[in-house]
Amino acid sequence: MPLQSLDIVRRSATTLPEPEIRGAHTGQVAKLIDTTKCIGCKACQVACMEWNDLRDDIGTCTGHYDNPSDLSEHSWTLMRFAEYENPKGDLEWLIRKDGCMHCEDPGCLKACPSPGAIVQYANGIVDFHEENCIGCGYCVTGCPFDVPRISKKDKKAYKCTLCSDRVGVGLEPACVKACPTGAIVFGSKEDMQEHAAERIEDLKSRGFDQAGLYDPAGVGGTHVMYVLHHADQPALYSDLPENPRISPTVRLWKGAAKPLALFAMAATAAVGFLHYIGIGPNETDDGDEEAARREMQKSREKMS
Amino acid sequence: MSPPNVDRIVRYTAGTRINHWIVAISFVLVALSGLALFHPALFWLADLFGGGPWTRILHPFIGCVMAAAFYLLCVKVWRDNYLQDRDWTWLRRFNDVVANREKDLPDVGRYNGGQKLLFFILVVCLIVLVLSGIAMWRVYFAEFFSVGVIRAASLLHAFFAFVLIFAIIIHVYAGIWVKGSIRAMTRGWVSPGWAWKHHRAWFREVGKSE
Numbered sequence: 001m002p003l004q005s006l007d008i009v010r011r012s013a014t015t016l017p018e019p020e021i022r023g024a025h026t027g028q029v030a031k032l033i034d035t036t037k038c039i040g041c042k043a044c045q046v047a048c049m050e051w052n053d054l055r056d057d058i059g060t061c062t063g064h065y066d067n068p069s070d071l072s073e074h075s076w077t078l079m080r081f082a083e084y085e086n087p088k089g090d091l092e093w094l095i096r097k098d099g100c101m102h103c104e105d106p107g108c109l110k111a112c113p114s115p116g117a118i119v120q121y122a123n124g125i126v127d128f129h130e131e132n133c134i135g136c137g138y139c140v141t142g143c144p145f146d147v148p149r150i151s152k153k154d155k156k157a158y159k160c161t162l163c164s165d166r167v168g169v170g171l172e173p174a175c176v177k178a179c180p181t182g183a184i185v186f187g188s189k190e191d192m193q194e195h196a197a198e199r200i201e202d203l204k205s206r207g208f209d210q211a212g213l214y215d216p217a218g219v220g221g222t223h224v225m226y227v228l229h230h231a232d233q234p235a236l237y238s239d240l241p242e243n244p245r246i247s248p249t250v251r252l253w254k255g256a257a258k259p260l261a262l263f264a265m266a267a268t269a270a271v272g273f274l275h276y277i278g279i280g281p282n283e284t285d286d287g288d289e290e291a292a293r294r295e296m297q298k299s300r301e302k303m304s
Numbered sequence: 305m306s307p308p309n310v311d312r313i314v315r316y317t318a319g320t321r322i323n324h325w326i327v328a329i330s331f332v333l334v335a336l337s338g339l340a341l342f343h344p345a346l347f348w349l350a351d352l353f354g355g356g357p358w359t360r361i362l363h364p365f366i367g368c369v370m371a372a373a374f375y376l377l378c379v380k381v382w383r384d385n386y387l388q389d390r391d392w393t394w395l396r397r398f399n400d401v402v403a404n405r406e407k408d409l410p411d412v413g414r415y416n417g418g419q420k421l422l423f424f425i426l427v428v429c430l431i432v433l434v435l436s437g438i439a440m441w442r443v444y445f446a447e448f449f450s451v452g453v454i455r456a457a458s459l460l461h462a463f464f465a466f467v468l469i470f471a472i473i474i475h476v477y478a479g480i481w482v483k484g485s486i487r488a489m490t491r492g493w494v495s496p497g498w499a500w501k502h503h504r505a506w507f508r509e510v511g512k513s514e
Contacts, residue, residue, distance in 0.1 A: 132358030137442030272477035289497030
């Protein structure tokens with residue numbers, strides 16, 4: 001929900017600028033999730049439930065530690081547990097806190113047909129305003145990370161807000177506050193990148209040569225970033241996409257197709273109008289009726 | 305058989321007319337609601353349907369009504385829409401057609417080349433629109449399709465909807481342009497002169513059957 005809306009840099013299905021006089025002059029925000037520090041305690045999930053007043057249904061065990069087994073309208077964040085056997089033959093438990101990545105170039109926002117149902121604030125947070133949501137699910141179609149979920153109850157789309165309500169009053173997101181190991185940190189994007197660089201240096205000195213930051217350029221960078229031990233193989237972390245970007249199909253559908261189709265339809269109608277004015281209608285005159293009558297007469301004579 | 309009415313030739317029975325107008329009215333509704341979701345500049349059209357969520361709810365159901373009614377009509381008129389050599393000749397003389405120069409055009413059967421072409425464009429468009437629409441129908445069916453399929457379906461749906469609207473704009477204009485056509489589809493009859501002028505082969509067939 002918008003507390004103050006003077007800092008909206010992008011708004012779904014809107015062709016004119018929004019009130020955006022208040023900018024993020026001290027830098028955009030980012031949440032950094034250090035998978036190498038995560039112990040999989042799920043405190044972040046609980047904090048998310050508490051702060052946002054969400055309660056998911058009790059599910060069933062699907063054979064792994066993921067609980068619930070997938071994101072839902074009630075579960076905006078989720079620890080995904082992957083067991084990876086590295087080339088040395090050791091088991092690595094790669095735990096990734098999944099949820100909205102808050103893309104700089106959000107596919108959900110691009111796909112959304114309802115004005116103001118999805119907004120991006122100057123600080124980089126991508127937020128859903130459910131009161132404007134029409135429930136079409138285009139955000140699900142547009143998202144490169146498979147994050148938004150449509151509620152079965154009210155047919156509205158939900159996802160992590162990056163606690164925009166907390167951030168708006170100077171607090172860190174609930175998951176950050178709850179994390180007992182400091183695996184989740186929050187601050188300006190620049191600070192988080194610097195912090196990540198230190199972590200990566202440390203990891204490299206411990207033998208994780210491929211350690212790195214996940215801040216995918218294909219979506220313009222994200223406001224939720226990961227430190228990965230194996231940044232060269234993000235797919236190890238429960239199918240984190242290697243090069244996420246807005247699908248070219250979605251780009252075409254929500255890009256060039258829109259103005260071109262509208263123009264072509266208007267042009268067709270205009271050509272019709274000009275034809276009527278210029279050449280005129282095709283009318284049946286008395287001569288045609290006379291010719292038809294003669295022919296009918298003839299055929300009737302033939303028959304009799 | 306009743307004696308032939310010299311002034312009126314029946315072109316469309318009441319059943320066909322009603323069927324056509326069910327298709328036409330549902331097309332208008334489905335096109336307006338679809339355009340509301342297609343381009344932000346047209347989102348205001350959603351207000352005609354009670355707002356965004358209602359537009360999203362109604363659009364696919366109206367689409368189903370249109371498709372069902374269209375294919376019913378389609379079965380009725382299928383045979384009369386086979387494209388013959390004379391139709392291709394008619395289409396090649398497009399310049400004469402639009403200039404109202406009909407003297408040198410080949411005789412036209414119940415439907416002309418343009419109408420037949422439109423018919424098959426509609427047949428194809430509606431198949432694609434129904435199939436892609438099912439994949440996009442979030443509430444009931446989207447969960448059965450991968451996101452890649454839904455993305456492709458969304459683009460196809462937009463493209464074929466565009467082709468359909470484009471074709472129908474031409475269809476509607478043709479009705480305005482060729483005087484007497486709208487009466488044929490509202491009242492059901494045409495004058496002998498109209499039939500002789502625009503659909504001479506059909507006119508002769510009707511004459512023979514009488």
